[in-house]
Amino acid sequence: MEADNAVVAAVRELVDILPAGVVVTGAAEMEKYREDFAHDGSAGSPLAVVRAEDATQVQKAVRWAARHRIPVVPRGAGTGLSGGSSAVDGGITISLDRMRSITVDPASQVAVVEPGALNAEVKHAAAEHGLWYPPDPSSYEICSIGGNLATNAGGLCCVKYGVTTDYVLGMDVVLADGTLVRMGGKQIKDVAGLSLMKLFVGSEGTLGVITRAVLRLIPAQLAGATLVASFPSMTDASRAVVAIRGRIRCSMLELMDGVTIKAVEDWRSHGLDRSAGALLIAQSDAPGQACAGEVEVIRACCEAAGAAEVFTTTDQEEAALFVAARRNAFLAVEQRGSVLFEDVGVPIPQLPDLVDGIARIAEDCGVEIALVAHAGDGNTHPLVVYDASDPASVAGARRAFDGVMALAIGLGGTITGEHGVGRAKKASLPDQLGPDLMALNRRIKQALDPDGILNPGAVL
Structure with a gap:
């Protein structure tokens, strides 16, 4: 009973530190945030869903979770196919679907995008300037850029034009302690420091919550x-x-x-x-x-x-x-x-x-x-x-x-080319990576998320 009261008090604190309407706690309202498109049976029941409107709100939610050692599952549009954004029991889901800003800089040929923006919306915004964002998942009309970044999505055009990571020039990420770090920018070349953006792209929300990305655009594709x-x-x-x-x-x-x-x-x-x-x-x-x-x-x-x-x-x-x-x-x-x-x-x-x-x-x-x-x-x-x-x-x-x-x-291949490991394929990951690479992955996870609150149960 005492533990239950502590959880109730903690959730009330979360509601109080964020604007009205941002935190959802009703079971019926939260249901649509429990599973992704995989419906793999791994989803739990969250304590709350935070429908963040900006990066500051994401920071506040993550800091709250870090204080209370409560799991955090980042979520985009929910179109994932590996259970990567499935809710966990006793955790919170941070939905980024309200963060939809897109700004195109045609001179730099980039789009500055929030994670809730849909892939199709970015394509449309780029096309208005005669530009193109190539990563092209089959679900491009309904999948979010945040989810694309989290899984390093590819799609139909990637055989020639590459995958999501090939178009990321900059990124803002909220770390497990609530710190927001900004990497890269609009510059095309940048080798200052370690290549950390490559680490976060494809990390499926296990290392941080992506709140902004600078995406490289290219001239519009020719009709062929x-x-x-x-x-x-x-x-x-x-x-x-x-x-x-x-x-x-x-x-x-x-x-x-x-x-x-x-x-x-x-x-x-x-x-x-x-x-x-x-x-x-x-x-x-x-x-x-x-x-x-x-x-x-x-x-x-x-x-x-x-x-x-x-x-x-x-x-x-x-x-x-x-x-x-x-x-x-x-x-x-x-x-x-x-x-x-x-x-x-x-x-x-x-x-x-x-x-x-x-x-x-x-x-x-x-x-x-x-x-x-x-x-x-x-x-x-x-x-x-x-x-x-x-x-x-x-x-x-x-x-x-x-x-x-x-x-x-x-056959010398991989268990996932673009959908991510999530929870559905987690058991097979050691068979592909082997003990040394698994240990290295876990050391990186431990370094960035020592309390293991970010998307627990996914990938590693």
Whole structure:
């Protein structure tokens, strides 16, 4: 009873030190902040949700948490796929969804952005100045920059243009004791001190709470050409990917298997060939004649790998329909049952082995695995579909989930290319990193968060 009274008093203190309406404590109001898109069952019940409006409020909340040794889970838009922003029992969630400011400096070609701003909003703001922010997750319309930074998100364009960390020039972070540190700025080159921004990008809220970022922008992407090739199998398609990447770097190289194609068509028809074993969507944004040359290379590689049909277009609206089909894959597959979301990657030459191995795992475990991929990076998203009401199906799905991660590690790859470790993949991280790297990760965590209050249970 005494402990309960202390918690109540502490929460009342939190409410008092922040403006009215910032701290949410009602169970119904907090429910939507408990889980991310993964719905992996790891979410607890927070004491409160702090809907911070600025960095000062984040500092006050973190200082309060540090005094009371209360866990803090930072949260963006909640579109994560690894349980990385799931609430914890007895902790608070700091939601950054109200911090949405975007300021574009066209002369410096940067955007100064708060973490709650959506990826799509940053793209739109940049486009008004003839500029482009390339990181391009499938969920770009609904995912936040803070979440992108926390997981080092990639997306459809990263095969040519890189991932989030490649566009971060500066960052403000609130540390575990409430100190706000400002790193970098608008300058393009800066090697003063250790490269700490690289440490925080991808740290999934375990080292600090990001409250501001300076993002590099580039000139707007050129309109190019799109090639769509259908294949009898994913093995054939993945061999085409290996051949293409051995010769050119496309601006997009995406892959969907037959299960995903059918799921997309069942959910919302995009005019895809339901009989195809795999569909490859490639784009070139090279200037002038170079674009036509790249498309011919892609075509030749696809035909040599056994493509059943190859289609090309320079009509941007037509191309957008195929890209939309790829972006809608996760939502479409979810209509088939409960889903465990994977995010494994391998070196490009091992992509066919990964694809074949995933098919064997699905058969051995008696589950359906839909497979989509940022194929040009060797980054695949196996989606394990199962019946949550059937214990045998649940068990098979878990075996498949673990088996896919073990397969990727065995091929010299990774358990996550862009979604993060979160809580869903935490158990497999030591298998990839080994004891020495795990120990080094934990020493860094201990140095920056000695009381372990920042996103406990995630990653490490």
